[in-house]
Amino acid sequence: MRPWQRALSWFVSSYPLLGGIAAGIKLVADAELARAHGIAIAAVNAEAAEIYINPLRRFDDEEWRFVLAHEMLHAALRHGDRCGTRDPYLFNIACDYVINGWLNEMRIGTMPEGLLHDPELTGLSSEEVYDRIAGDLRRMRRLATLRGKGVGDILGGPLGSPRDYVDLDEFYRRGLAQGLDLHQRQERGFLPGGLVEEIRALSHPPLPWDAQLARWFDEFVPSPQPVRSYARPSRRQSSTPDIPRAGRYFPPEEIARCTFGVVLDTSGSMSRTLLGKALGAIASYAEARDVPAARVVFCDAAPHDAGYLPVTEIAERVRVHGRGGTVLQPGIDLLHRADGFPASAPVLVITDGWCDVLRVRREHAYLIPQGARLPFTARGPVFRVS
Template sequence: MATRRRSGRRPDPNEEAFNQAEKRAYDHPMFRPLLFDGYPRARFRWVDDEELAEARGWARVAGGGEIVVDRRRRADAEEWYWVITHCLLHLGFGHLDGDPARRNDPAAVAAACLAVARFQLDARLGRPPRPLPVPLPGGAEERLAADWRQRGVPPEYLDCGVGGHGSDLVQPVAPARRWVAPPVAGTRWQTWPERFAVGLAAAASAAVEAAGTPKPGPNGVARDNPWERARRWFVSSYPLLGALAAGFRIVADVELARSWEIAVAAVDAYAGEIYVNPLRVLPERQCRFVLAHEMLHAALRHGDRVAHRDPYLWNVATDYVINGWLVEMAVGEMPDGLLYDPQLRGLSSEAVYDRLATDLRRHRKLATLRGPGRGDILGHGAPGPGEARRGVDLDEYYRRALTGGLRYHQSSGRGLLPAGLVAEIRVLDEPPPPWDVQLARWFDERFPARERRRSYARPSRRQAATPDIPRPGWHRPEEEERRPTFGVLLDTSGSMSARLMGRALGAVAGYATARDVPAARVVFCDAVAYDAGYLPVEEIAGRVRVRGRGGTVLQPGVRLLERADDFPADGPILVITDGECDVLRIRRDHAFLVPRGARLPFSPRGPVFRMS
């Protein structure tokens, strides 16, 4: 029986070789900014080009970044890699910028191709499909072009390019694409040479890392970079933020900015790093404004103060406040398009948030320095060695840096500061009240103490000096009175230590007894919710028998209390957990008693008491 022939065409070896070379160019850090970032981007068109075929060329490049490749020319992967990188280097060297008449100047085109070929030979970017004269002449490209205009281009240097007998540089052969605005107003797209410079620096850093030596530069960017100059300006000339600027590290990485979708800048307070997009060009004065903005985000701990609020809307509110301060202090120059409203002057971040919360749909379209719909305050998820660099507590470091800078700023007479900023720095200088004091205040707000009265019906002990004078004694009237109660949702998972539960239950029982709360509804919860019913508060800490000790799913316990007929609908609930839980749907104001440093996997609406 005859065998059936396989369907489909056989793969073209020439096309496979081109695809390998194209992928190799996309993976090279030197050419990544030209192919991925900015506008326009370099792109390839695999076509049948009669004009290119007649000139016996492989490819040509246009100013819009389009590279036309003749599919009929044969080459291996190394030769195609030479052709592709040759066209990309024309863009990176700026040969298609400036005067369009240069593309029709044979001397200028020949000198440009020669300069690109010398770079390719030095960097070992593939193998030329046509043998080149050895050695290639040295000298500057402009000098060679001027010399060849007078004496004529030597014949052996006419074919150093990849466009054949014609020019490698042509006008766009396809209609120009619609112009795309930058994601953040006030910035511009980088030119081809600027993007190539970023890629060249990335390739150099990659080569240094591959060699096993550390990256050059203390802050990840060159000393003459505008971001680094702006950081040094704070250290030398602005004492309020000088200590902060000295402790932060600026990270300018194209791949990181692309993966985290950072349009201009973002900050990670835990890593002590400010991430900037090197493809966004800003003057030095605007870089100062952006750096001061991100440093204040971190130092004022805006990421930890979000509490029950929407994280992005809270980020927007703090942006309004910080930008207002910086404009008032005249720190640098604010880039166009940032969040600023003079009518919000003097308001706190919480007050601005309350205003924004009235129209969530409209305000979610506002853009931070990271871009529309994305906050520039990063959390624990951002990698980085910053936390290991610090030898003190993070809160202590930011507190010292800001309060010390404020004292030096005021003592040296460097000018007035916004009252709101000074007030927030003063708050940082005062340590927060202990957790048990905060818990006691919570009980005072929800369970007012019963009023005691003096009465002669129960006289007090008479004094020895005046035994004939009776004095009234303290007593509480014995009358029916409806007293409030509360619920206790105790996380009894295996991660909760007995010491933590003992301290928490002891404090709860003590404060409840002092405020004459008769009983509390106790629910133990791990994988299953166990209802212990109403227990006298004096017995909570001493006679409670813990059930469970499995995993942690607290939502059934919350649902049990909310649906209980004998529990008031507006009754407060105190959740005691170590943070390793999955409570995600909280519909009323609950209070949380957690260890210091624990991170809750949800946004609580009520207060959080952190046990030290």
């Protein structure tokens, strides 16, 4: 067996915390592949459950254990997905500092020379380390991950041929949770508190996009408050027909206050599945909150103002206009200047990410497909439609 194969087998047989992850990881030791993709030591792709290593690097078994544990924690803690709107390379650097600190505390293998480690960052999360290092971009760009200088070792896609994948969230979550339980029951050694907290957090997966969207509606889209008035009496109860009772109704100014805007990307690259899911969710949540109508703007090469539409018609009878290029800023500006559109009303932007840079001067959010990225740093929340 080669040194990296012995290191992987050691995790399966002797280190239960990462043994479940190691059992499902495939090592790809290909010098030509490593050279073609600039992999100095190692890189990982969580989706393919593959670790790519450079077999020309000469490390002993202890150093390979450190390298493989480093990449397995990248994959199992889903650092690629947690990046969000941050700079992917700098977030990779921040995660490297945290992981290397944990591995040194746990005394797993020997850290190869030149890897990132700073005792002053001990106890900080990846997000906290990112906030500290983001201020010195010029120096951070010269730091090296296991893949090399200026590039991250968390890959966005498999380097080999595609193959069938399992439910990755469930695989990594189950592997780490079971490994932690075995590690603690067998008293296999010290584990940093920050690592234990992150593994425990994986047992509570994040809310799906539609639940996050519902919370956003609860926070920023107010429900109209009914008013009772004797000017509009209600039907009297049969038990007390002689007692007049106040009627319940929504005044016009209250209805006008409770609305929101929708800027819809209708370019040729938009998926009809995304449109259906997004518009259906918007309509159902708005109807549940008694929002009578929403201001809808379709955008491709030019904006098309559909005006105020009942929320039930947004998903059912709206006909999408235009299938040209994608320029969304004119649609945003149209809502900013629109007469009768409240200044406090939020805006939902539905796009596939292939759009121009947007500047929205009010509360807003984005609905984009899972795996897509916006070409700018979003100031509002981004809901990824699965």
